[in-house]
Amino acid sequence: MTQYFFEKPGHAALYQKYRLPSPNEINDLILNYLQTKKGKPFTLAVDVGCGSGQSTRGLTSYFEEVVGIDISEAQIEEAKKMERSDNVSYRQGLAEELGFQDGSVDLVTVGAAAQWFDLEKFMKEIDRVLKPKGCLALYCYTVPCILNFDDCSETLTQIIQDLFTELKPYETIATKRVWNEYRDLFDAIPFPDKARAKDIFITFKKPVSWFIGYLNSSVLFQTYLREKLEDAKAFMENTEQRLLKAMGVSSEAIVEFRTKYYCLLASKPE
Ligand SMILES: C[S@@+](CC[C@H](N)C(=O)[O-])C[C@H]1O[C@@H](n2cnc3c(N)ncnc32)[C@H](O)[C@@H]1O
Structure with a gap:
């Protein structure tokens, strides 16, 4: 199941530019859970599948040490370039072989990455590295999201739906795991003490041009580009034009989009 989608520096750089930090709401949820289950x-x-560090940085003020791990060297290079805190380090590595000592980790987080992991091996590794009462948090979000602008929100959301219909042939088991909100990941967690937080809606405001970059950076669209370069480019250009026409604005106009997050939480037995 392990996939090397982010190997190309171009994709990692796009990711750095167009991906959002993990929302405070998600970090707060995870930290409160850890506080309740294990305490200080x-x-x-450890942030596994850390990408270019967007999900890692929000943890730095709460832990003595934070380590971001990703299979992709290109992502790790991007993460290191942007890092400003001195209690964080990044290294290339596999989710299924984290390399920490037994019972040494308080919290493992995984943002929008666990769908690609070999679940059996990953869960064994989590059971090994977590301290007693240590916690695991797996979170993700579903796309397409809801776009809001004046009175044309329905049209805009439909345009995004059309894009994801176009991308359907490139869906994989990993995409399906995201769509079904990590149902099989929940079942694979080996700890009896586990919970699911769902329907966490987060609103972002960004220029339309940024939103197009965000869509471009998705693994699904990058797969389309790799397989049918000209078709993919034309489709994205057309998507941008349709959005701008419906809104009657230029690509620097701000659009609001709402994304639905969900999070699985679990605590290792004592
Ligand atoms: C969609 S990105 C998420 C990045 C970041 N966590 C975020 O929230 O934006 C998924 C990341 O998982 C990494 N990845 C996929 N399979 C992996 C594995 N088996 N071990 C470690 N990292 C993996 C990819 O290289 C990619 O950087």
């Missing part, structure tokens, strides 16, 4: 001290957090 918060010594070591």
Whole structure:
């Protein structure tokens, strides 16, 4: 199941530019859970599938040490370039072989990445590295999202739906895991103490041009580009034109979009 989607530096750079930090609402949810289940001290957090560090940075003020791990060297390079905190390090590595000592980690987080993991091996590794009462948090979001602008929100949301219909042939088992909100990942968590937080709607405001970059950086669209370069480029250009026409604005106009997050939480037995 492990996939090397982000190997190309171009994709990692796009990711750095167009992906959002993990929302505070998600970080708060995870930290409150850890506080309730295990409590302080918060010594070591590991962010697996950290990408270019968007999901890692929000943890730095709460832990003595944070480590971001990703299979992609290009993503790790991007993460290192942007890092400003001195209690964070990044390294290339596999989710299924984290390399920490037994019972040494307080919290493992995975943002929008666990759908690609070999679940059996990953869960064994989590059971090994977590401290007793240590926690695991797997979160993700579903696209397409809802776009809001004046009175044309329905049209805009439909345009995004059309894009995802076009991308349907490139869906994989990983995409299906995201669509079904990590149902099989929940079942694979080996700890009896587990919970699911769903329907966490987060609103972002960004220029239309940024939103197009965000769509471009998705693995599904990058797969379309790799397989049918000209078709993919034309489709995205057309999507942008349709959005701008419906809104009657230029590509720097701000659009609001709402994304639905969900999060699985679990605590290792004592
Ligand atoms: C969609 S990105 C998410 C990045 C970041 N966590 C975020 O929230 O924006 C998924 C990341 O998972 C990484 N990945 C996929 N399979 C992996 C594996 N088996 N071990 C480690 N990283 C993996 C990819 O290289 C990619 O950087």
